[in-house]
Amino acid sequence: MTNSQPRGSVTAVLEDLRGVVAAAHLLTDPAQLVTYECDGLAAYRVTPGLVVLADTAEEVAAVVRSCARHRVPFVARGSGTGLSGGALPHAEGVLVVTSRLRTLHAMRPEDQRAVVDPGVINLQVSREATPLGYYFAPDPSSQQICSIGGNVAENSGGAHCLKYGFTSNHVLALDVVTPTGEQVTLGTEAPDPPGYDLVGAFVGSEGTLGVATRAVVRLTRLPEEVRTVLAGFRSTDQAGAATSAIIAAGIVPAAIEIMDALAIEAAEKAVSCGYPAGAGAVLVVELDGAEQEVEHEYAEVERICREAGTFEFRMATDAAERAEIWKGRKSAFAAVGRISPDYIVQDGVVPRTSLPEVLRRMGEISAERGVRVANVFHAGDGNLHPLVLFDASEEGATERAEEVSGMILDLCIEHGGSITGEHGVGADKARYMPRMFTDDDLDTMQLVRCAFDPDGIANPGKVYPTPRLCGERPRVVQGAHPLQEAGMAEVF
Amino acid sequence: MGDDVLTSLAGTCTLREAQPGDAVDGVPATVVASPADAGETSALMRACDAAGLTVVVRGNASKLSWGRPPERVDVVLDTTGMDALVEHSRGDLIATAGAGMPLAVLRDRLAEGGHQLVVDDLVGISTLGGAVATGLAGPRRMWTGALRDLVIGVRFVRADGTVAKAGGKVVKNVAGYDLSKLLTGSMGTLAVITEVTVRLHPVPASSWWVGATVPPDRLPQVLGTLVASQLVPHAVEVHAVPGGDPQVAALVSGTPAGSAARAEAMAPLLGAGAQVAEEPPSWWGRIPTSDGAGSPLLLRTTARLSGIPELVAEATGAGLTVTGSAGAGVLHAAGDGGLDASAAVTALRTTSVRLGGSTVVLDAPAATKTTLDTWGEVPALDLMRRVRNEFDPRRTLAPGRFVGDL
Numbered sequence: 027m028t029n030s031q032p033r034g035s036v037t038a039v040l041e042d043l044r045g046v047v048a049a050a051h052l053l054t055d056p057a058q059l060v061t062y063e064c065d066g067l068a069a070y071r072v073t074p075g076l077v078v079l080a081d082t083a084e085e086v087a088a089v090v091r092s093c094a095r096h097r098v099p100f101v102a103r104g105s106g107t108g109l110s111g112g113a114l115p116h117a118e119g120v121l122v123v124t125s126r127l128r129t130l131h132a133m134r135p136e137d138q139r140a141v142v143d144p145g146v147i148n149l150q151v152s153r154e155a156t157p158l159g160y161y162f163a164p165d166p167s168s169q170q171i172c173s174i175g176g177n178v179a180e181n182s183g184g185a186h187c188l189k190y191g192f193t194s195n196h197v198l199a200l201d202v203v204t205p206t207g208e209q210v211t212l213g214t215e216a217p218d219p220p221g222y223d224l225v226g227a228f229v230g231s232e233g234t235l236g237v238a239t240r241a242v243v244r245l246t247r248l249p250e251e252v253r254t255v256l257a258g259f260r261s262t263d264q265a266g267a268a269t270s271a272i273i274a275a276g277i278v279p280a281a282i283e284i285m286d287a288l289a290i291e292a293a294e295k296a297v298s299c300g301y302p303a304g305a306g307a308v309l310v311v312e313l314d315g316a317e318q319e320v321e322h323e324y325a326e327v328e329r330i331c332r333e334a335g336t337f338e339f340r341m342a343t344d345a346a347e348r349a350e351i352w353k354g355r356k357s358a359f360a361a362v363g364r365i366s367p368d369y370i371v372q373d374g375v376v377p378r379t380s381l382p383e384v385l386r387r388m389g390e391i392s393a394e395r396g397v398r399v400a401n402v403f404h405a406g407d408g409n410l411h412p413l414v415l416f417d418a419s420e421e422g423a424t425e426r427a428e429e430v431s432g433m434i435l436d437l438c439i440e441h442g443g444s445i446t447g448e449h450g451v452g453a454d455k456a457r458y459m460p461r462m463f464t465d466d467d468l469d470t471m472q473l474v475r476c477a478f479d480p481d482g483i484a485n486p487g488k489v490y491p492t493p494r495l496c497g498e499r500p501r502v503v504q505g506a507h508p509l510q511e512a513g514m515a516e517v518f
Numbered sequence: 519m520g521d522d523v524l525t526s527l528a529g530t531c532t533l534r535e536a537q538p539g540d541a542v543d544g545v546p547a548t549v550v551a552s553p554a555d556a557g558e559t560s561a562l563m564r565a566c567d568a569a570g571l572t573v574v575v576r577g578n579a580s581k582l583s584w585g586r587p588p589e590r591v592d593v594v595l596d597t598t599g600m601d602a603l604v605e606h607s608r609g610d611l612i613a614t615a616g617a618g619m620p621l622a623v624l625r626d627r628l629a630e631g632g633h634q635l636v637v638d639d640l641v642g643i644s645t646l647g648g649a650v651a652t653g654l655a656g657p658r659r660m661w662t663g664a665l666r667d668l669v670i671g672v673r674f675v676r677a678d679g680t681v682a683k684a685g686g687k688v689v690k691n692v693a694g695y696d697l698s699k700l701l702t703g704s705m706g707t708l709a710v711i712t713e714v715t716v717r718l719h720p721v722p723a724s725s726w727w728v729g730a731t732v733p734p735d736r737l738p739q740v741l742g743t744l745v746a747s748q749l750v751p752h753a754v755e756v757h758a759v760p761g762g763d764p765q766v767a768a769l770v771s772g773t774p775a776g777s778a779a780r781a782e783a784m785a786p787l788l789g790a791g792a793q794v795a796e797e798p799p800s801w802w803g804r805i806p807t808s809d810g811a812g813s814p815l816l817l818r819t820t821a822r823l824s825g826i827p828e829l830v831a832e833a834t835g836a837g838l839t840v841t842g843s844a845g846a847g848v849l850h851a852a853g854d855g856g857l858d859a860s861a862a863v864t865a866l867r868t869t870s871v872r873l874g875g876s877t878v879v880l881d882a883p884a885a886t887k888t889t890l891d892t893w894g895e896v897p898a899l900d901l902m903r904r905v906r907n908e909f910d911p912r913r914t915l916a917p918g919r920f921v922g923d924l
Contacts, residue, residue, distance in 0.1 A: 136742060137822040137874075159746070181692045194696065195667050210898045216820035216847040216875035217664060218653060218703070220893045221902045221921040226666060226699025230692050250748035270609055276632060276720035316750045318776035375688045379609035407690040408610075444691035451693055462693055463683070470682040471695045477904035489694065 034096025036075035042092035053077035065106040065113040074115030083239035091207030102237040104176035107168040110452025144175025160245035163190040181230030183448035185281040188406035194229040201240035205479035233485040235478040249314035254348045257331040258302030258338035265307040268334035269405045282406035283310040289400040296361030299354030302338040366415035373449035374438035378408040409447035526569040531558035543583040547591040556712040564679030575706040577645030589918040614715040617647025633718040636662040638803045653703030657753035660845035666702040671715035677910040722771035726781035729767035730788035737827040754845035757801040806839040806852040816881040817851045825873030832869040836862040893921040
């Protein structure tokens with residue numbers, strides 16, 4: 027147990043790294059550091075003490091070993107597109123950037139595997155695999171710039187995870203640097219490695235269990251047939267009813283997405299996606315698989331949509347038309363900037379069957395508080411992305427928007443859902459974790475953290491609110507830990 | 519001894535003295551405890567923790583002898599009393615059930631809603647908790663992933679009696695560590711699983727099996743073509759006995775018209791003589807068994823997909839019968855007493871590791887089990903020790919059974 031040792035400083039780490047990492051890749055100039063002060067969630071900003079642009083796994087390990095030696099916190103960062111502040115730097119810590127590790131080591135379609143560095147861009151894997159007949163299934167909206175290392179940390183999803191699952195379903199093995207500085211391989215290229223499923227624990231741990239330096243990921247066979255349909259409805263209730271009927275018919279589409287009137291308005295202004303005029307909601311359904319199955323499912327979906335009251339039903343017949351349908355949906359977050367100077371992107375999950383009730387309640391909250399909420403959601407799995415609109419220049423508007431955003435999360439929890447479906451907990455939602463989990467639940471998760479990171483130096487302050495120190499027994503200590511009071515240690 | 523243990527556990531849950539049949543892999547047990555819910559499980563575990571008693575969790579005991587024998591068994595914790603179907607939310611395609619729920623009962627209950635948990639019960643009488651604890655997975659893992667990919671929430675009791683949960687009842691959820699995956703396949707050494715929430719899939723309207731006997735020299739080409747087929751097989755399985763040609767079968771399921779057409783289109787990929795059938799071959803979805811008495815040698819051996827034909831050849835060459843998921847890269851191999859178990863394990867392990875996989879001894883005759891290296895070399899074993907030590911520092915749960923004698 028080294029919990030009682032005082033923290034060192036980034037200066038000590040910097041000294042260790044001179045001669046190990048190229049001087050140009052050790053950033054200390056405040057003008058350079060400021061570039062890294064936030065990730066995709068710009069509401070939180072912290073200037074890191076030191077930024078290291080690592081070129082190799084060995085350099086990552088050297089950084090972490092030095093941090094461990096001096097008990098200096100470190101935060102790993104990929105492309106910095108995360109939406110929960112998971113890569114928010116630590117002011118007295120080191121930010122390890124993995125985006126220069128971007129070698130695509132192997133594409134092996136015969137094994138349905140690719141071996142990639144953490145800095146490799148998500149979409150690049152699919153681009154390389156497509157000519158071979160394969161792709162990488164997790165497709166977050168940021169896939170053009172987000173990295174595999176970030177996907178692993180956040181367990182990224184995307185529109186197609188309804189059928190194909192999340193990053194954790196597509197990672198077989200990882201080389202990681204643990205917070206104690208060891209380089210270990212978790213898992214094997216084949217499934218069912220002996221021992222605990224540490225890959226399962228690591229994926230989605232948001233940088234709190236170490237830094238991935240290489241990943242073996244699954245490649246998925248390209249479907250023979252893809253059909254994307256767009257259906258316009260008068261209301262989200264109608265679109266929601268169509269969704270329920272599709273699921274009840276035993277169809278598992280690759281994706282089912284709904285946008286409401288306000289989100290459609292924004293998308294039209296931004297990218298002129300040509301969605302049906304006057305629609306209160308649009309439903310996007312993508313079916314893929316063997317041609318004979320898709321054919322049948324398509325007929326079912328069309329019948330269901332017409333019964334649910336669609337007034338316009340279109341099918342994309344080629345890749346260009348499909349891209350056109352997706353354009354509106356994939357640009358929705360950014361598009362909201364066209365109709366509101368500021369907005370909060372929320373990410374919550376409810377059981378699909380609670381969608382109508384939750385949408386109704388959100389409408390009421392929006393009306394009561396006078397805060398507009400645009401809705402874009404992965405309807406198939408109940409993952410909501412409400413966009414809470416506000417104008418920060420108006421007095422009290424930011425606070426009102428934050429309040430509404432928080433009330434939406436409470437709605438998700440009330441209905442048995444989750445505070446995050448794919449954006450992660452990060453710095454943003456750690457305070458909500460106790461609403462979803464008991465102290466005992468959180469203490470149990472903390473056991474995993476203590477096994478990997480006994481000193482608590484890996485991305486401290488993220489995911490869990492003020493966890494207890496490793497080795498401390500729960501409920502024994504009342505109030506502040508004596509070491510804390512003595513200024514000897516910090517609970518993070 | 520039995521009386522002492524009974525006394526120290528009195529009032530926690532239903533207890534009885536163990537019988538010879540309650541022995542765990544040859545290790546006699548002292549007491550059998552049958553908690554009715556998580557609360558009783560917690561009381562029991564607290565009492566065991568206080569008295570320094572070891573605990574082995576048991577469902578229907580169908581895989582109880584897997585792994586190494588536990589060092590000591592003071593208490594067998596029988597989960598079969600916790601067998602309720604807590605929830606089947608048809609619109610959400612999820613279900614929650616007690617750990618003691620038999621998979622067969624769960625299957626029937628879910629089928630009423632047209633749904634299923636896609637797990638193939640390779641041993642026939644598994645409970646849900648036992649399937650999760652052993653990471654049981656069969657042919658259809660190629661379709662939906664293995665159980666680790668379908669468990670979305672767990673409730674469990676830790677060795678010190680703490681009741682906790684992870685995950686939830688929505689499929690899409692990244693709040694907190696995914697302890698469901700950590701517990702899946704942990705062989706009862708991290709916590710007592712009391713309740714499991716799983717993702718469901720619709721039961722397809724119809725299913726077809728396309729099968730053929732394939733000469734060994736054609737196996738790589740046939741398996742390679744099948745797993746890469748855009749006809750979307752839900753399983754591709756291989757079965758081979760020493761000295762015989764491998765048999766290959768693929769499962770195609772979906773709509774009646776669509777699946778029938780796909781099955782017909784798939785048959786030529788298996789070569790001349792391929793048959794389309796409404797029933798699976800007799801060896802489908804089962805662990806290979808031998809004719810010998812007692813526990814046969816049972817191995818799980820894995821490889822990258824392209825390495826499966828070589829692994830099949832290696833296994834049959836070592837005198838083992840092999841059945842498994844060529845579509846996922848996981849095979850089960852079994853042999854009877856006449857075989858040099860140690861040599862077979864070594865040979866298969868060397869080959870599987872070279873092919874990106876591993877070989878573990880799930881079960882073996884009592885006489886040879888302790889002489890075999892059960893788990894082989896385990897990457898990241900030190901981290902696993904630390905995880906175990908955090909969850910169960912006194913080694914209460916099945917001590918010695920799992921990797922590195924944890």
